[in-house]
Amino acid sequence: MAEIESCFVFNASTKQSIFLCFQASNESLKMELLADVPLLPGEERVIDKDIIYICPFNGPVKGRVFITNYRLFFRSVDVDPAVTLNVPLGVISRVEKMGGASSRGENSYGLDITCKDMRNLRFALKQEGHSRRDIFDILFRYAFPLSHGLQLFAFLSQEKYQENGWTVYNPVQEFRRQGLPNDQWRITFLNNNYELCDTYPTILVVPYSASDEDLRKVATFRSRGRIPVLSWIHPENQAVITRCSQPLVGMSGKRNRDDERYLDIIRATNKMTSKLTIFDARPNVNAVANKATGGGYEGEDAYQNAELVFLDIHNIHVMRESLKKLKDIVYPNVEESHWLSSLESTHWLEHIKLVLSGAIQVADKISTGSSVVVHCSDGWDRTAQLTSLAMLMLDSYYRTFRGFQVLLEKEWISFGHKFASRIGHGDKNHADADRSPIFLQFIDCVWQMTKQFPTAFEFNERLLVAVLDHLYSCRFGTFLYNCESARDANEVKMKTVSLWSFINSDRASYINPFYTVEFVHVLYPVASMRHLELWVSYYIRWNPRIRQQQHSPMEQRYKELLALKEQYLRKLEELQLSDSTSHLSNSTAPSPSTPSQRVTHLQTPF
């Protein structure tokens, strides 16, 4: 019994979601339960087969695998309770055949599946017939639909929610919340047709005194036309966070008067900023090396009213290798003998620390009234991490349930973090050098902050895990494509469902009960190794030897106590009511309902 139970590996949030969409759609949707496989509206069964799941923890488990256009579902036979696997195909990064027709040994012939969410799955098949070829081909086709001319599931899904997540973020509304436009900053629609910059959103906030012509000139000197634009403005001291890509300085050390003047205009929008701080997220050497490919950084001579600070954050390739090493020590088994030094040698937390401390420096500059420019090479990876984390520290709105969604939509999605390339949605090329866990790293940083400030965020850990699960799942349109122009061209908002539709229809599950609204001041996490931790409930969640909790014990307890309080209040009200009635009419017997009710509710096992 116990052995089987602990083998019960499933993707908690995905499984949950299947049942949640019931509620969300008032059970009006057609819900097909084919052979016990829960299907989403629009999901279709493709193939099913007897198979052996080689559980890395408990050995081979016989069962049946079902493949749909959305997921791989496995259910064991002859074991109770059943072992199930529920893996959205989008999570798969690589499918390989294992063993050949001549391989000997039990369960040596089958499939080896590598997932993007820190696990690997192995299945064994019978060697006779073409059993493996069929399932391999189908899995390969449906896991990588874009490589086979098929559509991502998000475009096939028929899910309906009461909430429309596509309305969560409205750039004009968000800028208005920040008090923009004002006498220093204006909203421009210059990029309405993505002519200025095809990876930027259509609506941009730029200095009032910079003309459209100026912007066009600056765009020629910034990598991919990603000019400095406003991300956030401090409501009191008017210091701003602006973001952009690297200047195209090149080997010859080119200068551009328009760019220099433009940065000085940004500086001048805030009277307190005598020197504009330019945070270059890269290590100094990388910035220098970028000159060889036409990029570079702002030279001291050219930008006299600016100071340049390098933040030493490494590039996407370093981060990818780091996560790979991390996976090696946590899956399937946690490296036991030298855990801490192994963890250190992955450098994962060291990178987290550098990103966080970079963001702290940005936030510190802003709160002391000094404007900043943040860029890396292209301004869509490290830059997004830094601006969004700094904004999270500075503005309590982004720590709310809604605000966090706005933050992701704004700094990551609309400003062209290349989700498609970094995640490789529906693409078979698992070794693509463009893939990198930059967004995961950001979410990890957010998690570190929530750990250090348990009352400052309105959302809980489950939201972060759900966001990461659906970053890969391809069930929603939110994280698809590299930039807004590509999303527009593919009519994502028309044809797919937003992740926020799903999330916001089940708000209660993602709310942090400890959230305290009045927490308004700037949040400075301590970016020291002493306080950084590995996010075990994400990275080590597949291990059945660890108790998987839906909520943290603290959260659980808080909810229990809330329920207890409600009960007591109800009870007290009843007592007061019966008290007053008995006072009013002494002769009347107490209402018949009270005594019995009293007995029923208060027997809580605390």
Added chain:
Amino acid sequence: RHNGSQTAPLVPVSSVCVSFAGEIVVSEVNFVRKCMGTVTTRDDLWGKLICTNFKVSFVTHDPSRQVRKFQYCNRLLGDHDVPLACVEQLVTVNDTTGKQKVLLSNRKLKFSPTELIIYCKDFRILRFRFDESGPESAKKVCLAIAHYCQPADPLLLFGFEYVGKRYDGSSGDQISTADLSARLRTPLFDCSSDWDREIKRTGASEWRVCSLNEGYAVSPSLPEHFVVPVSLADQDLRQFSCSFAGQRIPLWCWNHPNGSALVRMASIRDVAHQRKLEQRVCSAVTRSHPKRSDVLQSNLDRSLPRIQDVQTSLVKLRQICVFGGSEESEDKWFSSMESSGWLENVRAFLQHSIEVVHMLEGRGMSVILQEEEDRDLSCVVSSLVQLMLDPHFRSIEGFQSLVQKEWVMAGHRFLDRCNHLKKSSKEESPLFLLFVDCVWQLMNQFPSAFEFTEIYLAVLCDSMWIPVFSTFLFNCPRQRAEHSRDFAQSRYLFLGEEKTLRFPPVWDWSQQFSHRDQALFNSPFYVGKRAAPCVQNGAVKTFKRTKKSYSSTLRGMPSMQNGMLGRHGSLPRRNSLILRFRPESPARREAPESTLDHFTRDWLSRPADPHGLLLPQLLPSHLKLWRLYFLRWVPEARIPHGGMVMALHKLSLLADEIETLQMKLRQYSGGPTPGCSSDRVTLSPEQRRMYFRGSPLPITPQQPEYLSSAFPFSPVGNLSRPEVLGTPLRKFLSGARLWLSSETLVNQTP
């Protein structure tokens, strides 16, 4: 006036030296600068450095520093005080000559110090400069501290003066034993009735109290009363005792509801009779088992780290925690943590305890913990096993009785292990701290299972360095009795019937803290558990967790005895759990290792019950550094407005509200008093258990500004630099080098 939770006790920075019964000022020097960092800054405090026979005290008279701030307040110690027993090392420096010297008792100091650095056992480092003070008095104070923190004789420990004063009649705060025991509900296990009650509570009907050791006639390190199998007569025991190390007759610790017993035993010195004696003890234990189940002997010396290893790892850990903030060492944080081996030690003890738990609970077998002297490792393992199995020990009273039973009475050498006399560092070992860290790991994984908070645990550890408590002052009960007698004789004190000086146990928390501050010990997670009101037919009844209901919870615990007991051939071969009975059976040698695995998995498959068995997750990824204890004095490791306490604060307010509601409901059971609105009924401050309390007005209470990850300890508390709070960046970038110069200093000193 109603500002709710914001009214935390605010204490002014002490401007006078707190002194009390028995304390005398030995030496003092004025115009001393207490440094806040390695370089002198304007934030430094000016004041007087005082050495008493109890503590090093710094009294500031800087009027600008009379800032009101939060700090929990210790009645025995002021804000800047360090008890002499807490001093680890003293270093004096002379700037001009560049001389440095580690000060020891009765050694000469050839130069006038310009600086004194005190390294404390609780990981603090204090720095005083004497630039403006008289060189001679500065030197005198330094030498006095060195002298007084190394008492030549146990009777010179401050506790004797402290307690002795109460017999003089000159002191006003004399309390009688009756008062004390009334205040204290923790059984001390110094009388047979406490043991009797424990036997009844655990249903150990086949065990009896043995008073053979009255007057310490048999064993010098055993308590006067302890528990043994019914089948062994006093006569037998007296005979056995000669063969055991320290004449220590095997002691009963605890009984599982399924009848298995936990027993601890010293090694058998008499090799000739070893086997026979072991057989007799084992068969007696078996006979006390209702199912006559097998007995397992677990050799702790063979499977656990040595006490010296534990000491070495703490010394390393201290280095890392205190000096680990520099840029260079920051990147090596995790590997240095690993090389200290502290967490690995924590893990080893927890792992071994889990194995014992498995035997007792999963296999229904009695376990005998065996250790050379039965006074160190056994204390840790036996108390951890009981904490995991018995929810009673997770309440405050229960936990205190556990420490009393398995540490104090069992004769853990607190005097030597704490090295109060600073005699031999070979004997020093932080086993108790290690145990508390293990408890913290359990608490961290099962927060709602414990009545107390981590603050309680930290304060308990700190109390080890306040040498006035019977708990931590002696090696065994007999030593306490002897020293008491000697001291009484030397002072012509009349001890009366009690035969020993009335040292307060540490459990008498009012010695150190106000009732209000003691509320910091109560965990909000536990609320609603202790006294859950239950309404029956309109009347609210409260079920206080009396002794009786403890035992009933225990009996109700799910146990797996059925199906597990009868099974043969499954025996763990890991570590030291060696079956001593029927070793000839070949089937037993081949041990399916899965049994413990199976046991753990079965437990994992059931929902976690805070009142049932607790099995901590021991993957290294799930064991954490106890940050509150180890990092609380490091300013740059402090998270302003952050840390667990933020959530705890919110939870406390809710818990307080619930307690108030419970009170109101209870009021109804007594019937409403005419003319008195029930809304006015409030709990008196003494009745409210939460430190953070809700406001009587319907406003959301603010989060207090003073909260931080180090709460209630205050690394920058002494600094009173408000600007530090807003700019952690500067701390992060520059403060990281704070202790660097002290570190180089350590390396230079011989």
